[in-house]
Amino acid sequence: MQHILATTDFSSNAYNALFYATQLLRNKACTFYILNTYEEHTPLTSKRIPTGKGDALLDQLSDESEEGLKITLHKIVLDNGNTNHMFKTISTKGDLVEAISKTVERNNVDLVVMGNKGTTAAKAIFMGSSAVETINTMKLCPLLMVPGEIDFEPVKKIAFVTDYKRSFNLKVISPLLFMASLFNASIRIFRVLESESLDETQKSNRDVLKQYLDPVDYKVEWMPNFSNKTKTINNFLKDSGIDMLTMINYEKGFLKKLVQGSLIKKVSFNLDIPFLIIPSED
Structure with missing residues (x-):
């Protein structure tokens, strides 16, 4: 059984990375953990409670995170349709990179999957701050960065x-x-x-x-x-x-310098x- 962690901010890039991973591992029995994190400054919706209402704001962010994960779970189950794949959602308050590390340890994760921001015209990857920090700190398992707007093709x-x-x-x-x-x-x-x-x-x-x-x-x-x-x-x-x-x-290799x-x-x-x-x- 493979244990895969996919992070999501509910963007199309994040979902594309999750779907790519399911297709890449189509012939393997896997459990996919879909992780979303939120903090007080997390921009989830436009209907925002004033920041002075701390507890109420966090409750709303938690609800939005849980709801977004339910939608993502429903969509990936329908799109994937693989009985060898199980999906679990994780919603947690706090820093994304810290949440990734904790989830990897707790669930013996074999691979972390993240989506990258990409543009079709330039065919380019622009790594966001979370991706860069994850690359710099991830020591427990491999990290697969999936560019936005990519269609799955068997890796030959x-x-x-x-x-x-x-x-x-x-x-x-x-x-x-x-x-x-x-x-x-x-x-x-x-x-x-x-x-x-x-x-x-x-x-x-x-x-x-x-x-x-x-x-x-x-x-x-x-x-x-x-x-x-x-x-x-x-x-x-x-x-x-x-x-x-x-x-x-x-630690001092080409990728780190990059x-x-x-x-x-x-x-x-x-x-x-x-x-x-x-x-x-x-």
Whole structure:
């Protein structure tokens, strides 16, 4: 049984991420936890009690959260129609990122799913503050970021971006293997070329990774770093027809620099594919 946590603010992007997850895991028995959080400044409806009425306001926010979850639950059950899937709703007051961490621990969650704000014209992901904070703090399980307005297609090609500078173990690689197993996907190990050859540590890490990936179809690829890593990765994803991007979120790695830097305020990744972020053990 897989335990999946999907966050919602009742937007179309959040629902799309939830629905995508149900289709991705269509052949797995799963329990989906649908989480909504609220605080006194949560903009749920326009009919707002004056903020001076603290308890009354929180009661209203709680009612709105519960009602929104009921509507979401009804819709996903109808749209999904999978008897192998169970759905539970969680409404809680407080910070979203803290609520995610608590829910993951209490329910042994295997995967957190979040929707991203996206625009069809730009085919771009703009990560909101909650998404960035979740990426920075999530240590217990992988996080799947699903771009807005994406239609589900079976995942047949997964890109795993690495520089081989850190060691791998089965716990870190297991989420990648699991995703590949869902639709018998091939894995493209991709490295942005920063030097002409690998050092001994990188070679050793590469060989260990190959051993872990031996049960699946995989291919090792690289591209020269013509301009910057972001652009090089984007070009590879588009040229190779990749269905899902995967990275390990190391403490001082490329992904951490990306989400913490000013680049995130721009079109950081021109992604129209899901992004699986695996926590490291460093």
